[in-house]
Amino acid sequence: QVQLVESGGGLVQAGGSLRLSCAASGRTFSSTAMGWFRQAPGKEREFVAAVSWRDSLANYADSVKGRFTISGDNAKNTMYLQMNSLKPEDTAVYYCALRDYSTYPSMGVRDYDYWGQGTQVTVSS
Numbered sequence: 001q002v003q004l005v006e007s008g009g010g011l012v013q014a015g016g017s018l019r020l021s022c023a024a025s026g027r028t029f030s031s032t033a034m035g036w037f038r039q040a041p042g043k044e045r046e047f048v049a050a051v052s053w054r055d056s057l058a059n060y061a062d063s064v065k066g067r068f069t070i071s072g073d074n075a076k077n078t079m080y081l082q083m084n085s086l087k088p089e090d091t092a093v094y095y096c097a098l099r100d101y102s103t104y105p106s107m108g109v110r111d112y113d114y115w116g117q118g119t120q121v122t123v124s125s
Helices: none
Strands: 003-007 010-013 018-025 033-039 046-052 057-060 068-073 078-083 092-099 119-124
Touching (some): 003 092, 018 092, 018 119, 033 068, 033 078, 046 068, 046 078, 057 068
Parallel strands (some): 010 119
Antiparallel strands (some): 003 018, 018 078, 033 092, 046 057, 068 078, 092 119
């Protein structure tokens, strides 16, 4: 059984930084792709970043390129999202997701099979 648990959200001023964590159980990183998505009130869930550790490949949304970095610790089976230079428009609930049976870091919400419960990120201006 796959379980994903996010942590690290909070309130930060514009220009600040946060690091989100996603602890995964039930799968090993090397056999999956994992990603981060976010959903702001009244908006659809959108892609933020995704990674394939086996293929050493990462994808980022244009809106976060150069500011956010996805990484992982295989020993801890934990994925991270380092978010720098945060903007008010980054405010959202952030979800981690796992894509089973494929290692391609897709940008598509529907390509992911398991989801965490989400963690709130609020950036004040």
